Amino acid sequence: MNWKSAIKEFKNYLQLERSLAGNSIEAYIHDVDKLQQYLELSGKNVLPEAVSSGDLLDFLQYIGELGMSAQSQARILSGIKSFYRYLLMEDIIKNDPSHLLESPKLGRKLPDTLSLPEIDELLLAIDLSTPEGARNRAIIETLYSSGLRVSELVELKLTNVYTDIGFLRVTGKGNKERLVPIGRDALKYLNIYIEQIRCHVPVKKEFENYVFLNRRGGKLSRVMVFMIIKELAERIGLQKSISPHTFRHSFATHLIEGGADLRAVQEMLGHESITTTEIYTHLDRDYLKQIIKDYHPRS
Template structure:
């Protein structure tokens, strides 16, 4: 078995058996391709079935010189998954990364925005331009529904169930979930649809796409990043934020206001509650208020 064939089969497995998104599949493939490049650069001729821990340890050691601990840990995890696949398919009996430990890394807390900062960002949108109404509707949707940027750009008109108070969101691995949408966000989307989108020339195959660029096509992830970056600069906000910051803020603000962690997990589309538990970094003062309010010995 060649490396190219193994990577191709692995990607197919990730798509069909695991149902992962294209982005995830590409990233997992890149992890293995980095190992292959290392072998080529060092004239090491060995198949994915024959390679052993010592060779991979050399690759990890070299990688550690140019990447941080978090990236190194992700690389090891990606390679471990690849060799587990080879074991699953009976190409190997052991995983060469079995005894290779990932570096210890602290759990990175997500950046969040305060409610006031979110209000400032949205207030800075220039509504005199057609794209202003669109941008306001997008940021309101990002924040009030806790969407990933890919979920926002992929939102369809047919995903809007305003009468029921929900939108249908297609998340990682094409998994769908229903997320509540508040009346104010519904209002801003409706204004955008009636006053801007209805007057656009929409390109074929994008008739059902909710948020469109000026050419009548689906917005890119990069464009959403650019819109937020410009607004950040406009209000002089010194934080480093991205579209994902709105998602983090959505979860954090819900938790601070007493929402159930499992309800937040469902709305975010997290498979595991442990992923959602990162939002338990809420302010100590808030936790103290909860104890003082609800503890029987207060």
Template sequence: MNWNTAIKDFNSYLKIERGLSYNSITNYCLDVQKLRVFLNEKGIEVSPLTIEPEILQQFIYEISGEVNPRSQARTISGLKSFFDYLVFEDYRKNNPMELIETPKTGRKLPDTLSEDEIDSLIKAIDLSKSEGERNRAMLETLYGCGLRVSELINLRLSDLFFEEGFIKITGKGNKQRFVPIANLTKKYLNIYINQVRLHLPVQKEHEDFVFLNRRGKQLTRAMVFTIVKQLARKTGLNKNISPHTFRHSFATHLLQGGADLRAIQQMLGHESITTTEVYMHLDRLDLAKVLNKYHPRK
């Protein structure tokens, strides 16, 4: 088996068997491509089935001088998955990445927005333009439901269960979950759907998507990023924010309001509770204030 065939088969496995998103599949395959480029540059002739840990260790050492620990850890994870796949399919008997350690990266703390900052961003939307109502509904949904940007742009009219108070979300790996929706979010979605979207020239195969561009096609990830960045500049917000910042803020504000961590995990669609626990750090300052105010040894 050569590298081309192995990467192509790995791509199909990630898509069909694992049900991963396009972006995740692309990143995994790029990790293997990096290894392949390294082997070509060094003149090392070895196949995916015969490569040894020593060569992989050499590759990891090489990239450690070019990328930060987080990117290095990502590449190691991608290669481990690739060789796990080869073992799973009985192409190899062992994973040569097994003994290669992942660098300590620490946990990256997510950026968040205060409630006032979110209000300022939404108030800065120009509602005199037709896309203004869409953008307001979009940001209210991002923040009000804690969605990923991919989940937002793929939200469909048939996923909205307003009477029951939920929306159906298709997340990573095509896993579905129901997320509660607040009355305010419903209000702005209804205004956009019934007063603006209704008059758009909706293109074929885009009829069910909630958020559309002016040409009646599904809104893109890039467009959502652009809208958020423009609003941040308009309000003079001195933070590097993205659509994902609204998701982080959703989780943070729920936690600060006393919500149960497992409930937040379910709403965010995190497979593991440890992923959700990253938000616990944001409550520590509040906890310190409580200690300083009420503990007898303050």
């Protein structure tokens, strides 16, 4: 059974047999639609009855890495479970792949950490002869060098790149701003992208100040960054499941393992209670920059 038919019959079941309200039915259908879209986007062109529990786990991780809250993930999982209970009841499937899946906990497990050789291998897999390759190299270098969230990366502005002092001004959760050091290599590739590649992109109105653009001149989306990283991982045969957040986690882990001060790393990550006015009350800018220089593997 194809997805269109399965979703249509599931909708009929919700309407006729369960007599759910219209809004509830649409919510269930949207949940299944999201799963289908993910499977298409990730190249897993499987029919509803061929979806495995592993596919569903990958889907949950995907929506979590896009920034969706644990509560939202749990609600979507509930819709997916209802869909597969229906398929089981109709004898379309013999085993329910969602049966053993648990709702995400509020404290989600951090993604795998990459080793420095793995990061180097990912970077070397990028084709720097193309405009997209030069941009992607700058993206990966920036994520790993400064520990940015993917939302902070795609919102980064040209006017907030301070090349002369080697810092980025980023806007994190709760619209809190912070200054983050950027390593020498990352700054090099960021400047190459801005000065040699981005300047040739026909930028759409309202996106003139965004650093990272898609080929049509619009702001790069979080999903696109996610897919860039997934494609690179597949290209080198990396067995770990990685996302933009993997580089943020690796950034922190490598600094701490190397001996960096925990407070300095916390400041750079922009964890709660750090605001623009407080950010350098205890740790000055030169000290943060020295932490990157002394302890970051690609400094």
